[in-house]
Amino acid sequence: MVGGRIYFALVVALSCWEMALALKCHCDICTVETNYTCETDGFCFTSTSLNRKTGALIHAYRCLPQWQSFPPENPILCQPSGSGPSDRFQMVVQCCRHRDLCNVEYVPTLASRSADPESGDSIWFVSGTWETALIIGIPLAVGIVLVMILLSVRHQKRRRMINRRVVDMEHNMDSADMPILGHNGVGAACLRDIIEMTTSGSGSGLPLLVQRSIARQIQLMDIIGKGRFGEVWRGRWRGENVAVKIFSSREERSWFREAEIYQTVMLRHDNILGFIAADNKDNGTWTQLWLVTDYHENGSLFDFLNRTTVDSTTMVRMALSIATGLSHLHMEILGTQGKPAIAHRDLKSKNVLVKANRTCAIGDLGLAVRYDATVDTVDIALNHRVGTKRYMAPEVLDETINTSHFDSFKRADVYALGLVYWEIARRCNMGGIIDEYQLPFYDVVPSDPSIEEMRKVVCVDRQRPSIPNRWQSYETLRAMSQLMKECWYANAAARLTALRIKKTLANLDAPEDVKI
Structure with missing residues (x-):
């Protein structure tokens, strides 16, 4: 009985002693009845954090119990380095226990983005920069490498396709008609002689190796x-002028189509631009697509009419x-x-060449279509280009044209x-009166x-050149x-x-100059 009373007295005394040793801290979430204080056997702390949405700073004053303190004598939460470099930008905590309400006097500040990288406080910033750089940089670098690989594969595929088409064209040629070339070319003959010797009267192009x-x-x-396809150059072959039409690599279809049309059997004609050769040249960076034709120093009909007038005889001849x-x-x-x-x-004045004798030859067959009578179909190439709108x-x-009917x-x-x-x-000079070119x-x-x-002018208003x-x-x-009027009828069948x-x-x- 006496022992029980003694034990109870010890427990009460111990509790009073612990209460006397409890640390009082300022508490912003406590009630008025407690005078905004809390008691702990650990630490008082003050924290400053950042509201991500509003950007406002939030200050908190609380108690840190001993059981939440690790290690007990110096909790990680209270250490200057914080729990992680990047966390110091989001929240900073400062602890104390040297006296009651010691946390009232602390207002910790968040680490600055512009802190000196050499100081200890800026370690979080340098580390964060490298982490961000790695997170963003590595996928970006991988993406760039993949794009470069894809572009390289596409370029190689395009080159193989062009070479394969060229080989296919070679197989379709009659090698029996192919002359033997020396290291200087075909004897000492001119281009016209070579064409006459090698085509055997077929009217198609030269054998591909020639x-x-x-x-x-x-x-x-x-x-x-220059045009939307590429460029046209004046070239020299053994003292003779030739025209070299150089297509850009994205105009491969136009180049192949035009070369294919020019080499149609029996196409060669005095009034069709003379075709000489087609070739693809790789300069190491990109593939050039060449189309070599006769050269006419007068240029296109468009250029010729812009600088020159004609008489009635020349007009009719043209x-x-x-x-x-x-x-x-x-x-x-x-x-x-x-x-x-x-x-x-795509017939227009820019696609008609003027020869030395002032007759004309039709060129630019990249959009041409062929009619296959054996199966009654129109061979329309897969080409993204359309004709010139002004001449449509x-x-x-x-869009009422019947594309399945070749006469259209x-x-x-x-x-x-x-x-x-x-x-x-x-541009015809009659009676000394000449209109400017338009x-x-x-x-x-x-x-x-x-x-x-153009649709409004030609189809709706039914206008024609005056x-x-x-x-x-x-x-x-x-x-x-x-x-002209009989060519312009709105009813195509009447033309x-x-x-x-x-x-x-x-x-x-x-x-010339004869009035009616």
């Missing part, structure tokens, strides 16, 4: 033109030569060495031919019209203006054929 031999001996001299070339393109020649019918699809026929502009393409060519004739006629529809559409603008009244006073110009135009012009007498 084309390569010629192309590799060409020296580029100066640039003579018009007749273009119609003759187009008629040959459109014509199907039957037989074992026959030629399929071909439609140009009404049915092309309003021929009629669209005839419409464009009428516009080219209008350009020539404006493109068709220059007065109703901007320099680079859209499809919608024909001056004075043309009716001269027989040749009157006949030319009548031809003249290229052959009919050729015959009309062949019978046209063109005495």
Whole structure:
């Protein structure tokens, strides 16, 4: 009984002693009844943290019990380095226990982003920068390497595709007609002689190995033109001028298509631009796609008309030569060495070359289509390019053209031919009066019209280039203006054929400056 009382007295005394030793701390979450204080057997602490959403600083005053303190004599939470370098930017804690309410006097500050990297307080910042750099930099570097690998693979694939197509073209050539080339080329003959010797009258292009031999001996001299496909250069081959059309690598389809069309059997004609060679050259950085043709120093009909006027005889000669070339393109020649019918699809003054005798030759066959009579289909190449909007026929502009009917393409060519004739006629000197050179529809559409603008003018308003009244006073110009109108009909079926135009012009007498 006495022992129990003694034990109870000891427990009470111990509790009073512990209560006397308890540390009082300022507590911001305690009640008024406790006078905003808490008691602990550990530490008082003050913390400063950052609200991520608002950016505001939050200060907290609390008690840290002994059982939460590790190690008990110097808790990690209370150490200056914090629990981690990056954590010091989010929260900083300062502890004390030297007297009651000691945490009231502390207001710890967050580590600064601009802290000196050499000081201890800035270790978190340097470490964070490297961690961020590694997290962002490594995936970025891997992505760049992958893109470079993909681009390299694509380039190699494109080169292999071009080489494979060239090999396929080689296999289709008749090697029996191929001349033997010495180290200086084909004897001492000129290009015309080589073409006559090697084509055996077929009218197709040279055998491909001959084309390569010629192309590799060409020296580029100066640039003579640019287009959306690439550039045109004047080149020299053993003293002769040639034109070299260099396609950019993304225009591979246009290059291959044009080379393929030019080498169609029986295509060679005086009024079709003379094809010499096609070759692909790798300069180590990119692949150049070459198309070598005859060189005409007068340039395109567009350039020629801009700087020169013509008389009535020259006008008729030019018009007749273009119609003759187009008629040959459109014509199907039957037989074992026959030629399929071909439609140009991009006939305009810039795609017509003026020869030394002032007759013309049609060039740029990159958009041409062929008609296969055996299966009654139109061979339309997969090509992202379209024709020139200014020269598009009404049915092309309003998308009513029947692409499965080959005559539709021929009629669209005839419409464009009428516009080219209008350009020539404006530059004809009759009675000392000459109009300045202009493109068709220059007065109703901007320099680079859209499809919608051309559709409104040609299809909705049914406008055509204006024909001056004075043309009716001269027989040749009157006949030319009548031809133009018959090429421009909105009803494509009512337009003249290229052959009919050729015959009309062949019978046209063109005495100069004779008034009716």
